Amino acid sequence: MQSRAPRTREEAVDALVEVATTVMSNKPRELQLAGAPACVLLYGVNGAGKTTTAGKLAFRLRGEGRRPLVVAADTYRAAGIEQMVIWAERAGVAHFEGASGADPASVVYEGVQLARKRGHDVVIADTAGRLQTQRNLLEELAKVGRVTAKALDGAPYESLLVLDAVLGLTNLVQAREFNKSIPITGLALAKLDSSAKGGSVIAIESELNVPAKLAGVGETIEDLAPFQPASFIRAIFKR
Ligand SMILES: Nc1nc2c(ncn2[C@@H]2O[C@H](COP(=O)(O)OP(=O)(O)O)[C@@H](O)[C@H]2O)c(=O)[nH]1
Numbered sequence: 001m002q003s004r005a006p007r008t009r010e011e012a013v014d015a016l017v018e019v020a021t022t023v024m025s026n027k028p029r030e031l032q033l034a035g036a037p038a039c040v041l042l043y044g045v046n047g048a049g050k051t052t053t054a055g056k057l058a059f060r061l062r063g064e065g066r067r068p069l070v071v072a073a074d075t076y077r078a079a080g081i082e083q084m085v086i087w088a089e090r091a092g093v094a095h096f097e098g099a100s101g102a103d104p105a106s107v108v109y110e111g112v113q114l115a116r117k118r119g120h121d122v123v124i125a126d127t128a129g130r131l132q133t134q135r136n137l138l139e140e141l142a143k144v145g146r147v148t149a150k151a152l153d154g155a156p157y158e159s160l161l162v163l164d165a166v167l168g169l170t171n172l173v174q175a176r177e178f179n180k181s182i183p184i185t186g187l188a189l190a191k192l193d194s195s196a197k198g199g200s201v202i203a204i205e206s207e208l209n210v211p212a213k214l215a216g217v218g219e220t221i222e223d224l225a226p227f228q229p230a231s232f233i234r235a236i237f238k239r
């Protein structure tokens, strides 16, 4: 850290880059997917990119030789389930969907049992969008988390908060609240291909000590990448 206040714009940017680099260094960014099966749970607000990210991730893991089962637990809307099924088919992976209106925690639980029975090594569960202000829906999400942990008998379980890079500090507010329902193990930052750069992730990583693990960089199935802090910081500060 510089010992004196920056004098020029250049020095100020250098100082910010240094702070961001410190915040983002030494965080484990690999998905923890050991277990039979492991499970990745995606949650966040409506339109953040959960379903798209689930589909892209399934495709990516399948490409790495895994056998994902996608679980459509966005049971509020028939369309929510359908969208997940379409993405699973696009990814060429198996899917399991709850009935419209079913309890999402039960759907995830059944999905994990089915994965075990059929030898899938990873479950990717999509959940309904909800706002960080909707107490009852956050409580429901907490139940999904508890039930998932129980279904997995301590196997690694990734709870990824999906964030829309286009949103600013509201992402930090979301992360704080969602983290109380299900402790976040990683962030999936969608829409990094847009003109927005998702700078709020630095604040979230700093305050909650959680790493961004995935970056959405477009609308096609291949547009998901491991999150790269160095290029992320470079894009924000144009360095
Ligand atoms: N450009 C871009 N669009 C994305 C990305 N991820 C998701 N989207 C779009 O964002 C919208 C909402 O995505 P969706 O996955 O349905 O959000 P959900 O409500 O959280 O499940 C869709 O139009 C997606 O195509 C991304 O990485 N880049």
Ligand SMILES: [Mg+2]
Pocket: 050, 051, 052, 074, 080, 083, 129
């Ligand atoms: Mg969705």
